[in-house]
Amino acid sequence: MNDDFNWLEYAEPLAEAPPAPRPSALQRLRARFGWLRLPGLMRRLRLPKLRRRRGGQNADAGYALLEARDERPISQLDARLLALRERAEPAINAEAALSTVDELLTTPPLQEKPGGLISAAALSQAQRQQVQMLQDIVGAPAPAAASGEPARLGALPGLTLGGAPRLLLAVSMLLAVCLPFVASEYVVDELPPSDFGGDRADAAAAFEQLNTLTGTDYVLVALEYGPTSAGELDQLTDLFLRQIFAQRAKPLIVSSNPIAIAHAQNIIKRINGSVAAAGLKLVNNADYFLLRYLPGGALGTRELRENFADVARVSARGELINRNFKALTDMKLLLLVAESIDVMRNWVEQVLPASQRLTLLAATGYAAQPLAQAYADSQERIIGIIAGARDAYTYAEKLEAAYSTFKPEGAPQAPLPQPTAPPLTPAPESEIEAPALIATVASPVPAAATASPTPLASPTVPSIPSVTPPPTASPTPPPSPTPEPVWLVEVTSEDTARIRRGPTTVDDILQLAYAGDTFEVIGTNGDGSWYNILLSPRINGWIAAFLVEERYEAGGATAADASASLPREQTLLRWDYRASLGKNQPRLYQVNPTDTSIDWEYVLLRDRSLEAPRLAALSLGTLAAALIIVIGSVVGALRAIGGRRQPPASEAKS
Amino acid sequence: MGFLQRLGSAFSAIIAFLVGVITLVSLLLGGNPGLFGDLPQAADLAALLALPAAVLLRLVALVIALGVLIGIANLLLTHAQRLMRGRALSAALLGSFALTLFWYVARAGDTSLLEAVQLPIESSLAALLCLTLVGGAARVIAKRADIWSLLFVLSLLIVLLASLPWAELEPLRAWRDWLLRVPVSAGTRALLLGIALATVVAGVRIALGQDRAYRG
Known part of the structure; x- marks a missing residue:
């Protein structure tokens, strides 16, 4: 049917209808712009009425609306309605047409249903008034219950025999x-098995995929579920995030559900409760990133793919994420926790084509597993479907077994133990080699970070997770159990020295340094004009060579020590954008550097009781x-x- | 319909058509670089349309985000009106909104209210829904005793019992897997195909100006 067909224009005029008088220009003008008068304007703007009408039914919204419509002059009707009214008025006898309304619109007597928890219906006072109003309009006889006392419906539901x-x-x-x-x-x-069986090779592959993450990897974690599914999917999210943190990778959490973003914050808060026993803390915008909400469902995911650099620029709280992500190819893996197959399909179809090397690890609820599994089987780039509480239990068992060598003794369950004082001397070689079991599981993460909390003095220095490129021609001190001279630089510049994220003056400033400050060097750039220095055991930066003087000292001066001795002004600085009078003003704010290099495996300690x-x-x-x-x-x-x-x-x- | 009105309709239709075509072609070429082989014109066209398509996509995302804000404002205004008519529950809604906002801002992004209030309430509602569904399933035969009700109840029982972890119920799992993989999957895919076709039809109608949604 053509939508442009206007039946008013093509309607046959009634033979007996007298020619309708054409409204005057003034009437048409008033009908067109009458609402511009103050009362009409108030109605258009839908402002709340400041004065409540007295007298029962008049206060009711529907009645007030009908009353307002009744009071409206006919000349204010729309031109088409006016024409229709004028054509129909002579032909229709209102009384004759409405004579059967009473029979048609009689209110059926409301019957009380026999008990039940949710079957009993009850009318509010306003609804009874509206029923009364309709009866008044059509002139229907009032039912017996409505004439005197209000209908009594559903008294004490659930307590009747029915x-x-x-x-x-x-x-x-x-x-x-x-x-x-x-x-x-x-x-x-x-209880579910402690490992995924042969028919669940995809789930086992998902575990191994997360286990190959390293400290320089970023994982895009999409949490696409709401509070109703949280009871089932929270466990999986919790496990995935803990494993990512244990591998020292960094998750970028994103969602097209605004509630999920806030909820993810609570899950990380829970993980922080675990690592707090080791004196650690996961820092937002450093160890993990909560990206902004993606509006529009599938459209939002499409926007993420097209404008990832922009989406990954600002955090959920409006802070600038200083990581300079360029595209989805910067992500090592896409991890999706979805409550429905539709959402999974959105991510697979909208986001995965962005990069041929990007794979998706999917988890979902038990109810969505059959369809999700069938869908995943048809997609080569989906790794595994981990579904429901039982898979979460198996995953936790597998995770615990893989990291069992790291677990602090006697602390497999919550409450978490208080951390013992970290040894300042390097551990014996046998103890250092022991965690290598996890490396055979597929984790290329250097294992010594957990064996010794002072990785700089330990024989195997952990990789420093940073976006800065690894130093070239870096004469790092050879690892040895005995103290070796440590390569240091001391700031000699009288002016404030800037420590930057990269070996160029256009890179972001990480920290300010002053004359006399000492840092440990882990390398230089190609021509030796910049030193790569440690700001903390997990964060490094670059300082220009002409600002410092290098020297060697006996072992013991670590970055942690240097950070501890730094003046207040030398805490880490981050860029922040604060809206002020409509103008974004970037400024630096201080962030307490956290020594997060030790005992990361505390993140794996969960209350499993x-x-x-x-x-x-x-x-x-x-x-x-x-x-x-x-x-x-x-x-x-x-x-x-x-x-x-x-x-x-x-x-x-x- | 006056001339100006028809002109406006045509203008709106042209804009909608161009926006639709630019976005569609750009996403098609950008997402499938080998769609037309090594045809250089296709690559040139994709490069030409990439920026306008990205801008349009972001505009739509912005409009949707703005719609969320307008929705919140409308909700607050509606409940303010209801509050002025004496509805006490609206006061609870407005108060909880203000409290949550204040809590989030004053406590540096603390979302513990969400954890303590919304999560339990929504989980409880889901549990109530489960209870209602079980009650409904138990009364299906009582309300209508026919072959379809019997099939429904049998399928439901197979799926429920096969999800239990006990080894004695192992034979049911093959039935459960068949049910979920064949009939359920087929039905869902049929529904998805129907939705996809309807979406294509609606998109074409909007692009060609057949729908009056944006023409007033």
Whole structure:
């Protein structure tokens, strides 16, 4: 049908209709712009009424609306409505047309349903007024209940005899779900396996993929679930993030669901609670990045692909992320935790084509697993589907087994132990080599970071996660258990020296330094005009050679020591943009550098005491639901066979 | 319809058509560089349209984000109006909005209110929904005893029981896998195909100016 067809223009004029008087120009003008008068303007703007009308029904919004429509002069009607009214008025006898309205619009008596938890309906005072108003309009006789006292509906639902089955249903399911938490010894449940079996090779591959991350890798983590799925998917998100942090990679968390961004912050807060026992803290915009919300669902993901540099420039709190990401190719992996297959499809179709080497590791809920698995099987670049609470349990077991050599003794479960004082001398070689087991699991992360909390003095120095390029021709001090001379530079410039992110004057300023400040050198650039120095065990920077003087000292002067002795002004600086009078003013603000190089494996310590009861509750709840459905179906079938089933109301009426 | 109105409609249709074509062609060529082989004109066209398409895409994202803000403002205004009519629950909504905003700003992005309030409430609603679904499934046969209800209940029981971890229920898992992989997957894919076709039709109608949504 053509939408342009205007039936008013092509309608046949009624033969007996007298020619309608054409409204005057003034009337048309008033009809067109009448709302510009103050009362009309107020109505257009939908401002709240400051004065409440007295007298019951007049205060009701619907009645007020009808009243306002009644009071509106006919000349204010739209021109098409005016024409229609003028044509139809002579032909329609209003009384004759409305004579059957009473019969058609009689209000059916509202009946109280026999009990139940949610079946009883109740009308509010405003709704009863509206019913009364409609009856007044059509002139219908008032029902008996409405004439005197208001209809009494659904009194004490659930306490009648008819509501007993539903009450029983609710109580039995509640008991089944709660039983494992209060009396776990009576609950027999088979826990999931500690490793993914042969038929779950994809899930095992997902684990290995995360295990290959290194300290220089960035992972785009898309959390696409809301609070309703949080109970199931939080465990998976928590595990993935802990593994990423343990591998010293950095996650960039993004979502097209604004709630998920805020919720991710809470998950990281929980992880921070774990690492706090080791005196560590995950720092926003340094160890992890919460990107801004992507509006528009699939369109938002498409925008992420097209404008990734811009999306990854600002954090969820409006702070500038000083990382200079250029494209999705800067990401090592895309990790998606989605509650539905639709969202997964959006990410696969909109984001994955951005880079041929980008792969997607997908996790979802148990309900979405069948479709997600079928979809993942048809896509080569999706690694594994890890689904639901049972897979989360297996994943946690696998993670714990892989990192068992790192776990502090006697602290497999929460509450977390207090960290022991880190040894200042290098550990014996045998102890250092012990964690190499994890390296064979597929982790190329240097293992010595956990063996000794003073990695600079330890034989194996951990890789420094930084976006700066590795120093070329770097004469790093040879690792040795015995103290070796440490290569240092001392600032000699009288002016403030700037330590930058890279060996050029256009790179960002990380920190200011003053005459007499000493830093350890880990390398130089090609021509030796810049020194690559340690600001903290995990952060390095570059300082121009003409500002400093180099020297060698006996071992012991570490970056951590240097940071501890730095004056207040030398804490790390970051750029920040604050809106001021509509103008963005960049400024530097101080960030306390955190020594985060030691015992990163504390992030893997989780409270797992509730995992088994939760799985048992899941099983018992499912079993209870199945039993209820079976019993209900049998009872229903018996009633149907016995002919005692009540016919529907419509059939009874007919 | 007056001349100016028709002119405006035509102008709107032309703009919509151009925007649609630029975005579509750019995304098509940009996402599939080998679509036309080594044809140099295709690469030139993709390079030419890349910037306008990116700008349009960002404009749409901005409009959607602005729509979210307008939605919030409209919600607040609506509840302010309801509050002036004496609805106490609107006061609770406005108060909680102000409290959450203040909490987030004053406590440097602390979202513990979300964790403490919204998460439990939405999880509880989901649990109530589960309870309702179980109740409904138990009453299906009572309400309508026919072959379809019986099939529904049997499928539901197979899927539920097969998800239990006990080894005795292992034979049911093959049935569950077949149910989920074949009929459910086929039905869902059919639905998705239908949605995709409807989206294409709607997109073409909008691009060609058949829909009146933007013509007033």
